[in-house]
Amino acid sequence: xxxxxxxxxxxxxxxxxxxxxxxxxxxxxxxxxxxxxxxxxxxxxxxxxxxxxxxxxxxxxxxxxxxxxxxxxxxxxxxxxxxxxxxxxxxxxxxxxxxxxxxxxxx
Amino acid sequence: xxxxxxxxxxxxxxxxxxxxxxxxxxxxxxxxxxxxxxxxxxxxxxxxxxxxxxxxxxxxxxxxxxxxxxxxxxxxxxxxxxxxxxxxxxxxxxxxxxxxxxxxxxxxxxxxxxxxxxxx
Numbered sequence: 001x002x003x004x005x006x007x008x009x010x011x012x013x014x015x016x017x018x019x020x021x022x023x024x025x026x027x028x029x030x031x032x033x034x035x036x037x038x039x040x041x042x043x044x045x046x047x048x049x050x051x052x053x054x055x056x057x058x059x060x061x062x063x064x065x066x067x068x069x070x071x072x073x074x075x076x077x078x079x080x081x082x083x084x085x086x087x088x089x090x091x092x093x094x095x096x097x098x099x100x101x102x103x104x105x106x107x
Numbered sequence: 108x109x110x111x112x113x114x115x116x117x118x119x120x121x122x123x124x125x126x127x128x129x130x131x132x133x134x135x136x137x138x139x140x141x142x143x144x145x146x147x148x149x150x151x152x153x154x155x156x157x158x159x160x161x162x163x164x165x166x167x168x169x170x171x172x173x174x175x176x177x178x179x180x181x182x183x184x185x186x187x188x189x190x191x192x193x194x195x196x197x198x199x200x201x202x203x204x205x206x207x208x209x210x211x212x213x214x215x216x217x218x219x220x221x222x223x224x225x226x227x
Contacts, residue, residue: 034213036152043202043220044144044152049213056207087152091212095168096142098152 002026002090004099012107019075021102023088028068032092035064035073037084044087048073078104109133111141111203111218118224124191127221129203136184137161139206142214143177143188145199153199158186193225 003026013019023033031051036044046055048064051071061076075082083106088099114128129141143155156167158177165177171190179186186203200220207215 032212036214038152043204043217044214046207046213046215049207049211049215051212053211055213055215089152089154089214094157094166096154096157098144098154101151 001095002029002093002097004088004090004097006086006088006099006102009100009102011102011104013078013104014107015078015080017078017107019078019082019104021073021086021088021104023066023071023073023099025069025071025090025092029090029092031067032090033064033066033071034089034091035062036087036089037082038087039084109205109216111205111216113201113203113218113221116222116224118226119193121194121225121227123193123225124189125193125223126187126189127201127203127223128185128187129218130183130185131160131205132184136179137181138209141177141179141186142204144202144204144214146202146220147196147199150199155188155201160184160186193223195225197223198225199223 005024007022033051035048038044047062052064063074065072086102110132112130117125140157142157145153158165160179176189202220203218204214205216
């Protein structure tokens with residue numbers, strides 16, 4: 001199985017900060033990666049698919065990059081609604097594994 | 108609009124089975140695969156498997172092999188996930204999900220989640 005790691009696991013930031021989260025796959029997955037955020041008690045919400053394509057309706061402050069094994073999610077200016085847990089997921093090879101998550105909290 | 112509506116919360120004894128449904132609407136049911144994802148309390152997301160709503164073919168995570176069965180009913184546009192021999196570690200919220208369009212690599216549409224509690 002492809003293992004997904006994320007760093008950091010926890011991030012404390014302020015409104016307006018630029019935030020970067022990294023996701024690494026244990027083997028190459030081309031661009032077959034998605035990013036989600038999730039708030040307590042809610043289903044995950046797709047932010048980015050195909051590593052860098054912004055999902056319809058998602059604000060442009062979110063962006064994704066990377067290919068192969070190393071990927072990045074960037075939030076250009078953190079907003080109050082962005083405090084959540086962020087997950088990456090590879091959809092290249094079954095099973096479609098998720099990263100362990102990065103919790104973004106208010107500083 | 109695409110909607111995935113899941114069945115309600117379940118409470119089960121250890122060793123029992125549970126069957127969760129996910130009713131799709133707003134699109135041609137047989138065009139897409141449906142994924143199942145679970146989340147234990149305070150934990151991350153775990154992908155469990157996938158079913159082709161058209162042909163019915165399935166792929167399961169190896170750890171669940173022999174314990175889960177995913178099926179679909181094209182007449183009601185519903186997929187089902189049944190898990191047997193439940194144990195306390197299966198306590199989680201179970202979600203069905205779908206990609207936004209053919210070829211996209213990401214899960215855009217999610218059911219509301221079905222909480223399953225396994226406790227004696």
